[in-house]
Amino acid sequence: MALPVTFVAGDVLEAAQLNSNFTYLDGKGSGLTYITGATFTTAATVSMASGVFTSTYENYLVLFNLTASSTDQDISIRVNNAGTPRTATEYFGSKSSVNPTGTQTLTGTNSGTSHNAMRTLGAYITLGAIINVYSPLATGTNTSWSVQAMGAITSSSAAITGACTYNALEAHDGLTFVVGGTISGNYRVYGYLNS
Amino acid sequence: MPRPIIQIGDEAREMTESEFAQWQIDVQAAAEAQEAADARVAALASAQAKLAALGLTDAEVSALIGV
Numbered sequence: 378m379a380l381p382v383t384f385v386a387g388d389v390l391e392a393a394q395l396n397s398n399f400t401y402l403d404g405k406g407s408g409l410t411y412i413t414g415a416t417f418t419t420a421a422t423v424s425m426a427s428g429v430f431t432s433t434y435e436n437y438l439v440l441f442n443l444t445a446s447s448t449d450q451d452i453s454i455r456v457n458n459a460g461t462p463r464t465a466t467e468y469f470g471s472k473s474s475v476n477p478t479g480t481q482t483l484t485g486t487n488s489g490t491s492h493n494a495m496r497t498l499g500a501y502i503t504l505g506a507i508i509n510v511y512s513p514l515a516t517g518t519n520t521s522w523s524v525q526a527m528g529a530i531t532s533s534s535a536a537i538t539g540a541c542t543y544n545a546l547e548a549h550d551g552l553t554f555v556v557g558g559t560i561s562g563n564y565r566v567y568g569y570l571n572s
Numbered sequence: 573m574p575r576p577i578i579q580i581g582d583e584a585r586e587m588t589e590s591e592f593a594q595w596q597i598d599v600q601a602a603a604e605a606q607e608a609a610d611a612r613v614a615a616l617a618s619a620q621a622k623l624a625a626l627g628l629t630d631a632e633v634s635a636l637i638g639v
Contacts, residue, residue: 417579421595426581451602460580464594480616484609491598493605531610557599559576 406570409438414565419447421559425551425566427460430513434568439508439552441526447558448499449532453491455553456513456520456543462553463543468492470541474530482530484539491555492522492541496529499558504528506537513549520549 380401382394417423430437455462468489474496475481486492497504506526513520521542528537543549554560575587576595587595616637623633 413581415579415582417584419577420579420584421576422578422587422591424578424580451606453598453602480613482609482613484605490601493602496606531606531613555595555598555602557602 408570409567410434410570412437412566412568414563416563418561419445419559420561421557422553422555423560423564424460424462424553425457425564427457427550429551429566430510430549432514435512435515435571436569437510437513438567438569439510440565440567441504441506441508441554441562442564443497443504443560443562445561446497446499446503446556447560449529450497450499450556450558450560451493452495452497452504452528452560453555454494454508454522454524454541455491455555456549457551457553458547458549460550462555463545463549464490465545466490467544468541469544470494470539472524472537472539474528474535474537476530476533476535482535486541492539494524494539494541495526495537496535497560498529498532498534502529502534503562508552510552516546516548519544519546522552 381398384390413429455464457463466488468486468491470486470492472484472494473481484493495504495506504526506524508522508524510520510522512518519542521540523540524537526537529535575592577584578587578591619637620633623636
């Protein structure tokens, strides 16, 4: 019997066929699996708990949403090792911010202690971002990530894209977000099914 | 004065002394980076204004400086 069994109008459903379809579907993973998330309020630093990134998935998607920001401020990203954010000067990346008039501002992170990844405004602009994290558990290659966000540059809104790597052959099990003021919002973490 | 809040997973608490020290370093670095970015934006606007004052059209300015 080819699975899954597909029925058309007029077919008679047999219990065995239904059971076979249940068996076929049992254990099939979604392409994107929710792992964890958190809501934060007026925090200066937001860090994932240890063990969010595991060997179950090679790559991860992080949705990061702000609902409030105390001021105009940059949002920096760090990788966590066993739950502790890495602060060595091993961050190499950049971001591009394009404001509504088409003016682009480039910000480099060259041997930085974090990735200057996003910016938000306090008065009227909140921020939404997707962050793809690549191979954080692999110890044979550096962890890297890319960011796409609607945020700000200086004092106007901006489309932000960027990417970064942490130059160390070690496992990373989460991310930390750092701001100079405070932020409120939430993040959600999903794993990409490997195959 | 209470130290800023750090949230780890679902737990929010006041930063420890060492976390606060690192955060202060981060804030200083972010301020310097923003200052540099602001300076680049200001320099670009200044260059555009000077080229416009020389009689260049917007299209010509854009062709010259790439924005």
